[in-house]
Amino acid sequence: MATPINKVENLPNPTRRTALLAAGIGALGALAPILAQARETNEANGAAQARAKLQYGEKTHYKTQIVGDVEVFYRETGPKDAPVILLLHGFPTASHLFRDLMLKLSGRYRLIAPDLPGFGNTKAPQRGEFDYSFDNLATVIDGFTVALGLEKYAIYAFDYGAPTGFRLAVAHPERVTAIVSQNGNAYLEGLSDTWGSWQAYWRDPTPANREACRSSLSADTIKNFQYLKGVDPQLMSPDGYTLDIAYMERPGAEEIQLDLILDYRSNVALYPTFQKYFRTHRPPLLAVWGKNDPSFIPPGALAYKRDIPDAEVHFLDTGHFALETHSTEIAVLMDEFLTRKLPSRA
Numbered sequence: 001m002a003t004p005i006n007k008v009e010n011l012p013n014p015t016r017r018t019a020l021l022a023a024g025i026g027a028l029g030a031l032a033p034i035l036a037q038a039r040e041t042n043e044a045n046g047a048a049q050a051r052a053k054l055q056y057g058e059k060t061h062y063k064t065q066i067v068g069d070v071e072v073f074y075r076e077t078g079p080k081d082a083p084v085i086l087l088l089h090g091f092p093t094a095s096h097l098f099r100d101l102m103l104k105l106s107g108r109y110r111l112i113a114p115d116l117p118g119f120g121n122t123k124a125p126q127r128g129e130f131d132y133s134f135d136n137l138a139t140v141i142d143g144f145t146v147a148l149g150l151e152k153y154a155i156y157a158f159d160y161g162a163p164t165g166f167r168l169a170v171a172h173p174e175r176v177t178a179i180v181s182q183n184g185n186a187y188l189e190g191l192s193d194t195w196g197s198w199q200a201y202w203r204d205p206t207p208a209n210r211e212a213c214r215s216s217l218s219a220d221t222i223k224n225f226q227y228l229k230g231v232d233p234q235l236m237s238p239d240g241y242t243l244d245i246a247y248m249e250r251p252g253a254e255e256i257q258l259d260l261i262l263d264y265r266s267n268v269a270l271y272p273t274f275q276k277y278f279r280t281h282r283p284p285l286l287a288v289w290g291k292n293d294p295s296f297i298p299p300g301a302l303a304y305k306r307d308i309p310d311a312e313v314h315f316l317d318t319g320h321f322a323l324e325t326h327s328t329e330i331a332v333l334m335d336e337f338l339t340r341k342l343p344s345r346a
Contacts, residue, residue, distance in 0.1 A: 054104050054105065054107070054108075054328075054331055054332065054335055058077045058078050058079070058103075058106035058107060059077065060075050060076070060077040060099070060102055060103065060106070061075065061076050061077065062074075062075050063075075063076060065114075065144055065147050065148065066147075067140050067143040067144050067147055068140070068143060069124070069125055069130070070117055070122065070123070070124045070125075070130075070140050071122065071123040071124075072114050072115065072117075072122050072140065072141075072144050073095070073114070073115045073120060073121035073122045073123075074095060074112060074113060074114040074115065074144070075095050075098070075099075075102065075112075075113050076110070076111065076112045076113075077102050077103070077106040077110075077111050078102075078105070078106045078107070078108070078109050078110035078111050079107075079110060080110060081110075082108060082109050082110040083108075083109055083110065083152075083154065083177065083338065083342045083343065084109070084110045084111075084112060084150055084152065084153040084154065085105070085109050085110070085111050085112070085153065085154045085155075085156055085180075085338075086112055086113075086114075086141075086145065086150070086153045086154065086155050086156065086165070087101075087102070087111060087112065087113035087156040087161075088113075088114075088116070088141070088155065088156060088157055088158065088160075088161025088162075088164050088165045089113070089115070089116065089119070089120075089158055089159070089160070089161050090158045090159020090160040090161050090162075090183075090184075091159055091160045091226075091257070091260070092119075092217070092222055092226065092244045092247065092248055092257065093119070093120075093240065093243075093244050093321075094115045094116075094119045094120025094121065094122075094243075094244075094247065095113035095114060095115050095120055096120070096240070096243060097113075097158070097240065097321070097323055097324075098111070098113045098156075098323065100323065100327040101323055101327050101330060101331055101334075104327065104328065104331040105331055105334065105335060108335065108339075109338070112148065112150070112153075114141060114144055116137050116140075116141070116160065116161075116164065117130065117132065117136070117137055117140050118132050118137075118253075118256040118257070118260065119247070120247065124140075126252060127252065127255055127256060127259065132256050132259040132260055132263070133259070133260070133263045133266065134160075134163050134164060134167070134260070134263055134264070134266055134267055135167070135266065137160075137164050138163075138164050138165075138167035138168055138171075141164060141165075141168065142167075142168055142171065142172075145168070145175075150175075151175065152175055152176075152177050153175060153176065153177060154176070154177045154178040154179065154180065154338065154342065155168065155169065155176060155178075155179050155180070156180045156182065156334075157179060157180065157181050157182070157184035158181075158182045158183060158184050158323075159183060159184060159296075159320070160260070161184060162181060162184025162185060162186060163186075163264075163266075163267035163270065163274075165179070165184075166186060166270075166274045166277070167270075169274075169277055169281075169283065170273060170274065170277045173277065173280075173281045173283075176281075176283055177283075177284070177341070177342055178283060178284040178285070178286070178337075178338060178341050178342060179283050179284070179285045179286070180285075180286045180287075180288065180334055180337075180338075181285065181286070181287045181288070181289075181301070181304065182287075182288045182289070182290075182322055182323065182330065183289055183290055183293050183296045183320055183322060184296075185296045185300045186271055186274045186275065186278075186300070186303075186304075187271060187275070187299070187300050187303035187304075188268070188271065189297075189299040189300060189303055190296050190297060190299055190300015190301070190303060191268075191295075191296070191297075191300070192293075192294060192295055192296070192297045194294055194295055195295070197209070197212045197213050197215075197216070198213055198216070198261055198264065200212065201213050201261065201262055202262065202264070202265035202268075205262055210258055210262070213258060213261050214254065214258065216257075216261065217248055217254050217257055217258075219245045219248075222241055222244050222245050222248065223241045223245065225294060226241070226244075226320055226321065227240065227241040227319070227320070227321050227324065228241075228319070229292065229293075229294045229319050229320070230290070230291075230292020230293065230294060230318065230319035230320075231290075231292065231318050231319040231321075231324075231325055232318075232325070235318075235324075235325040236321075236324055236325060237324060240321065240324050275307050278304065278307035278308050279307045279308075282308055282310075283308070284337070284341040285304055285308050285311040285312070286311070286312050286314075286333065286334065286337045286338075287301040287304050287311060287312070287313045287314070288314050288316065288322065288330050288333055288334075289301040289313070289314070289315050289316065289322070290315075290316055290318040290319045290320055290321070290322035290326075291315040291316060291317060291318075292317070292318060292319045293319055293320040293322075294319070294320065295320060296320070298315060301313050301315070312337060314333055316329060316330075
């Protein structure tokens, strides 16, 4: 009969106990790397299996669509009869942000990414002839979806794309099949403490306060704050911020962006309206957040669960432009989520 070891009288003497403890620690120490390697292998295998489920294969096409007096540039890929994802970019970028994500999801979804008026390759009238406001951006994108015959679509909402897309959802809740919010904010608690100059401009739109916001448009801010803040720089390709800096250097671009910075206050004013839509319609919602974003902080992602309790929230160890460093991880999360929430064909 084995000697029980859980009774005090059968414990070894101190010297023997010390030796046994040392041997046990040594064995655990030897096992630790093996266990860690096994855990890493399992995690790597799981990630590899998830990546393997992504369906590549469709080429991206580059097109334009006339909407009123705007020529909307957009990129599109995926089967025509697949569920549609409308990809809405933010400041200061354009639809090129989605170049990697679109390829990784192109076998299973129809992905459409327009450049908003004032951004990228979309051609819109000059200031004074066109109202560069978020209401008008949404009006153009609404007309764009109608022109393309998009009766149902999921929305990928990033940065400025969030208030633009949420306006569409409020106006046409029956069209929106799901929402993916990637650092796309709709809650006051999602705003960090870096908004001081913008908020001063909202409260008092003087020339001086407008000028104080101009530094937000500088090459240094675009590169080092928008793109590189909170990011491993070795994971960040320079292509995105180099192109965005070039876009910002075009004649008239800064003044358009300063108009939109002032009008961003309209988005904050609409937060209660967006939240009412979330509560009322409960769209399937996936929040994928770069947790080191200096502008839109994690509480903004978690707040979605207040209005949509079954919203799914994931944080990635990256910054504002999470797609530039984690496009595969986001594609895997989106594919798994949308596979559960959407029909396989439109």
